[in-house]
Amino acid sequence: MSLMARSLPQKAQLPAVSLLGNLFVLWFAPYAFAAMSISACLVYLISHAKSQKGHWVLFGVVYCISQFFLLRFLQEHSVDLGLGGSFSVLGVAYFTCRDVHYLVESYKGNVRKNIVTFWYYQSFLPVMIAGPINRYHEFEREIQRRSLDFDQISKGIERIIYGYAKVTVLGNYLIEHKIQSYLTQLPNQESILHSWLVSLADWAYLYAQFSGWSDVAIGFSLCIGIKISENFNRPLSSKSLVDFWKRWHISLSSWCKDYVFTPTLLITRNLFIAISLSMIAMGLWHESSLYYIFWGIYHAIGITLCRLYMKQENDVVVYFRTQFWWSSFTRALTIFYLINASVFIGLFYDGLY
Structure with a gap:
C-alpha cells in the first residue's frame, strides 16, 4: 500500500489510500462498508448543518452506538440477512469511535468543515481494522504537514x-x-x-x-507521511491501575475519558459512577456480553481505590512511598490485580449459570 502511494504524484497519494481503504472494507466486509458509509454521511450532515442543534448531535451519537451494537449482535448470532456473502463487522468498533469523536468535537466548534479531509479521515486504511482511534484534528494537522521523507x-x-x-x-x-x-x-x-x-x-x-x-x-x-498517536507505552511497567490505563490501548482509554468519564462526572458528580461507566464502555467495546459488564465494574473498583490512595498524604503513606522497594511492590500489585480479573470474574460469572 505504501509503495503504491509513494509511486503516485503527491496530490494523488491520499485519494489513492482512501479509495483503497474503501475497496478493502467493501470486499471483505460489505455490510460493515454499508454501515460505515451511512453513518459517515449522517455524521457529516449533522456536524455541518447550518442550524446545528444539540438534539441532532445527540441523535447522531445514539445512532452510531446503536448501529455498533446491532452489527455486533448480528455477527455474534450469525444472522443471515439473505443478501449473500459472509456477515462481518470489520472495523466497526473503530469507525464508531471516530464518528462519535467527530460529532462531539464539531458541536464544540473544534472541527473545520472540509469534506475531502473528512473522507480521508474516515477511510484511512492503516487504522481502519485495528486502530489506533486517531483524532480528527491531529490527522488534519498531519495532512497539512505531510512531506516525502x-x-x-x-x-x-x-x-x-x-x-x-x-x-x-x-x-x-x-x-x-x-x-x-x-x-x-x-x-x-x-x-x-x-x-x-x-x-x-x-x-x-x-x-x-x-x-x-x-x-x-x-x-x-x-x-x-502521516504520524498517528501511539497506542501502548510500556504498560507492564505501570506503577498503578490509573497509570496502566494511561499506557494500555491509549487511544481507547483517552476516548472513554473524553466522551464517557468527563460528561458522566459533570452530570453525576460521582467518581465511581463515572469510572464504572467508562470501564463498562471499554469492556463492551471489546465484546457485548454480561461478562464485560462485570469486567468493567471490577476494574472500576480497583481504579477508584487507587485514586483514593493517591490522594492520601498521611505519614504512613508518605513513609512507604519514600521506600526504594515500594514502586516494585506497586508494580507487582498492579499486575496481580489485572491477572486476577479473569479468575475472579470467571468464578463469579460461572456461579450465575
Whole structure:
C-alpha cells in the first residue's frame, strides 16, 4: 500500500489510500462498508448543518452506538440477512469511535468543515481494522504537514517489521503455540494457580497481538507521511491501575475519558459512577456480553481505590512511598490485580449459570 502511494504524484497519494481503504472494507466486509458509509454521511450532515442543534448531535451519537451494537449482535448470532456473502463487522468498533469523536468535537466548534479531509479521515486504511482511534484534528494537522521523507519511510518499515514480529513470533508462536498449549496439558486444571497462569498468558498474548498490529498501523502511516498517536507505552511497567490505563490501548482509554468519564462526572458528580461507566464502555467495546459488564465494574473498583490512595498524604503513606522497594511492590500489585480479573470474574460469572 505504501509503495503504491509513494509511486503516485503527491496530490494523488491520499485519494489513492482512501479509495483503497474503501475497496478493502467493501470486499471483505460489505455490510460493515454499508454501515460505515451511512453513518459517515449522517455524521457529516449533522456536524455541518447550518442550524446545528444539540438534539441532532445527540441523535447522531445514539445512532452510531446503536448501529455498533446491532452489527455486533448480528455477527455474534450469525444472522443471515439473505443478501449473500459472509456477515462481518470489520472495523466497526473503530469507525464508531471516530464518528462519535467527530460529532462531539464539531458541536464544540473544534472541527473545520472540509469534506475531502473528512473522507480521508474516515477511510484511512492503516487504522481502519485495528486502530489506533486517531483524532480528527491531529490527522488534519498531519495532512497539512505531510512531506516525502525517506528517513520516515525507513522508520515506518522498521516499525512494520517490529510489529509483525510481535504478532507472529511472540504472540502466535511463542505464547499461543508454546506457552498456552503447554498450560492446557498441565494437571490441576481447576486450581487457582493454573487460572492465574492462563490469565497471565492471555494478557501477554493480547499485548503482543494488539500492540503488534498498532505498530504495523503506525509504520504504514509513517510510510505515507502521516504520524498517528501511539497506542501502548510500556504498560507492564505501570506503577498503578490509573497509570496502566494511561499506557494500555491509549487511544481507547483517552476516548472513554473524553466522551464517557468527563460528561458522566459533570452530570453525576460521582467518581465511581463515572469510572464504572467508562470501564463498562471499554469492556463492551471489546465484546457485548454480561461478562464485560462485570469486567468493567471490577476494574472500576480497583481504579477508584487507587485514586483514593493517591490522594492520601498521611505519614504512613508518605513513609512507604519514600521506600526504594515500594514502586516494585506497586508494580507487582498492579499486575496481580489485572491477572486476577479473569479468575475472579470467571468464578463469579460461572456461579450465575
